Amino acid sequence: MSASWKQLSSQILLLLISCRHINTKTSSPTQPPLAPITPLKTDVRSIVLKGESHTEKMELVNPVNLTLECTWTGNQNKLPNITGYWRKDGEEIQNSRLSVQFHNGQYNIQQVFSIVSEENLGNYSCVFGNEAKISFILEAPQIGEERDKPIISYVGDSAVITCKMDDAKPMPNTWNWYRYNGTEKEQIFVAAEPHHYEIINKERKTRLVVHNLTEADSGLYYCGAVYAIGTTMSHVELKVITFMEPLKPFITIVVEVVVLVAAILLYERSQSKKKATADGTTADQKNMLPQGDDNATEGSSSMRQRKV
Ligand SMILES: *[C@@H]1O[C@H](CO)[C@@H](O)[C@H](O)[C@H]1NC(C)=O
Ligand SMILES: *[C@@H]1O[C@H](CO)[C@@H](O)[C@H](O)[C@H]1NC(C)=O
Ligand SMILES: *[C@@H]1O[C@H](CO)[C@@H](O)[C@H](O)[C@H]1NC(C)=O
Ligand SMILES: *[C@@H]1O[C@H](CO)[C@@H](O)[C@H](O)[C@H]1NC(C)=O
Ligand SMILES: *[C@@H]1O[C@H](CO)[C@@H](O)[C@H](O)[C@H]1NC(C)=O
Numbered sequence: 001m002s003a004s005w006k007q008l009s010s011q012i013l014l015l016l017i018s019c020r021h022i023n024t025k026t027s028s029p030t031q032p033p034l035a036p037i038t039p040l041k042t043d044v045r046s047i048v049l050k051g052e053s054h055t056e057k058m059e060l061v062n063p064v065n066l067t068l069e070c071t072w073t074g075n076q077n078k079l080p081n082i083t084g085y086w087r088k089d090g091e092e093i094q095n096s097r098l099s100v101q102f103h104n105g106q107y108n109i110q111q112v113f114s115i116v117s118e119e120n121l122g123n124y125s126c127v128f129g130n131e132a133k134i135s136f137i138l139e140a141p142q143i144g145e146e147r148d149k150p151i152i153s154y155v156g157d158s159a160v161i162t163c164k165m166d167d168a169k170p171m172p173n174t175w176n177w178y179r180y181n182g183t184e185k186e187q188i189f190v191a192a193e194p195h196h197y198e199i200i201n202k203e204r205k206t207r208l209v210v211h212n213l214t215e216a217d218s219g220l221y222y223c224g225a226v227y228a229i230g231t232t233m234s235h236v237e238l239k240v241i242t243f244m245e246p247l248k249p250f251i252t253i254v255v256e257v258v259v260l261v262a263a264i265l266l267y268e269r270s271q272s273k274k275k276a277t278a279d280g281t282t283a284d285q286k287n288m289l290p291q292g293d294d295n296a297t298e299g300s301s302s303m304r305q306r307k308v
Contacts, residue, residue, distance in 0.1 A: 040065040040114065047134045048106075050074045055135045059142070060115060061170045062228045069110035070126035070134045078102060084109040087125040087133075100128065118230035140227045141169040143234035150237035158211045161236045163223035165204040172225035175199070175206035178233075180220035185233075213240045 046069040047056055060066075075082070079102060086096040086109075100107045109126055115138060125135040144166045153159035165172060177199055178185035188208070190197045198209040206223055218240045224231040 040116070042067065044069060045136065046071065046110075047136075048073065049132055049134050052132050053134070055137060057137045057139070059169070060121070060138055060140060060229050063114075063116040066113050066115050066138070067110055068113060068124060068126065068136055069108070070128075071106050071108045072128045072132050072134075073106045074132060075102070075107065075128075082107060082129040082131075084126065084128050086111055087123075087127060089122045115229065121230055140230040140232045141165060141172075141225065142232050143223070143225055144169075146234055147236050150239045152239045152241060153210075153213055155213055155215060155240055155242050157213050158209055159213055159217070159238055159240070161208045161210070161221050161223070161238060163206050163225075163234055163236070165225050167204065169204075170227070171204055172227055174226045175201045176224040176226055176231065177206070177208045178222040178224060180222065180235075185222050210238070215240050215242070 040063055042065045044067040045056065045058060047054060048071040050073050052074070070084075081099045081101050084098055084100040084107065086093040096111065098109070100109055107128055109128075111126075113120070113124065115121065118140075121138045121140065123135055123137050125133045127133045143163060145164065151159055151161060163175070177188040177197075179188055180186075188197050188199070190199050196211055198207075198211065200207040200209070208221060208223070210217055218238055220235050220237055222233045222235045224233045
């Protein structure tokens with residue numbers, strides 16, 4: 001009896017909850033929706049082509065409804081119509097094929113592309129028959145200067161890796177840092193390793209500080225400039241070495257010098273010993289003829305023979 005009462009009361013409770021849920025749902029249209037579908041900005045890029053191909057670079061920062069317009073005036077045959085279509089990153093865009101009429105001495109095609117995320121960036125080409133094409137390279141602002149030399153730091157030190165966006169380019173919303181682990185770029189989260197990493201962002205610059213370096217910190221680091229439309233990357237190599245490493249060439253030189261000096265000293269010593277045993281003239285002669293120094297008495301006897 002009491003069990004069924006419990007069941008009933010819990011069912012009522014559920015009903016009340018679901019009613020409240022319905023209530024909030026019905027009242028929601030007055031509030032703005034969570035993801036506001038603000039109309040995209042629109043932009044148009046028109047290119048007139050006389051020759052066979054042209055490449056146009058476009059840097060985008062924000063999502064946009066982009067109209068790409070291609071005009072081709074270079075057709076020799078002046079056919080009344082040709083086939084036109086679009087490609088993205090080398091692959092034909094489905095349902096983009098159409099017959100383009102010859103009008104006022106030119107062919108014209110245009111298409112609207114919704115560029116809302118990183119996957120929408122890339123190489124868009126309009127193609128006229130097999131004869132002409134215009135490529136639009138859409139990308140987020142690129143990081144100009146790439147450092148090709150690695151940064152070298154010592155074990156136990158801190159290393160500072162920097163990246164910068166050109167002054168002429170739009171400022172990134174923020175910066176991310178990644179570390180290449182051999183297969184993937186893993187994002188660096190300072191909060192996870194506060195004693196090891198530090199990220200300092202200032203307008204168009206970012207700095208990654210790696211503290212308490214070990215040789216395991218060597219490798220490729222990527223900075224990413226984050227824009228609404230996507231992230232662009234640049235990489236820097238870090239080499240962590242021990243204090244002994246740069247000293248190695250000096251140590252080899254020092255060792256070589258020590259060996260050489262020791263050899264010279266030994267030689268000088270053996271010479272002065274011989275000098276002490278043999279007479280002065282033969283010793284001087286022998287200095288000029290070192291090949292005979294293994295047998296001093298023989299050398300001096302041959303000298304005497306020659307003298308005789
Ligand atoms: C952007 O393009 C898409 C698809 O082409 C279209 O549905 C949408 O209405 C466009 N938005 C604006 C603001 O032009
Ligand atoms: C294209 O031109 C050819 C003649 O070259 C004509 O036969 C054909 O009907 C035309 N097609 C269109 C869609 O205008
Ligand atoms: C863009 O695509 C076109 C056609 O697919 C190709 O010919 C061109 O080389 C590409 N350009 C770049 C910069 O990738
Ligand atoms: C690299 O990072 C990825 C993603 O975190 C992980 O799945 C993979 O195992 C890592 N590889 C190595 C070699 O650590
Ligand atoms: C790293 O060095 C800082 C001082 O620069 C020190 O406070 C911290 O404890 C060190 N962390 C580790 C893991 O050795």
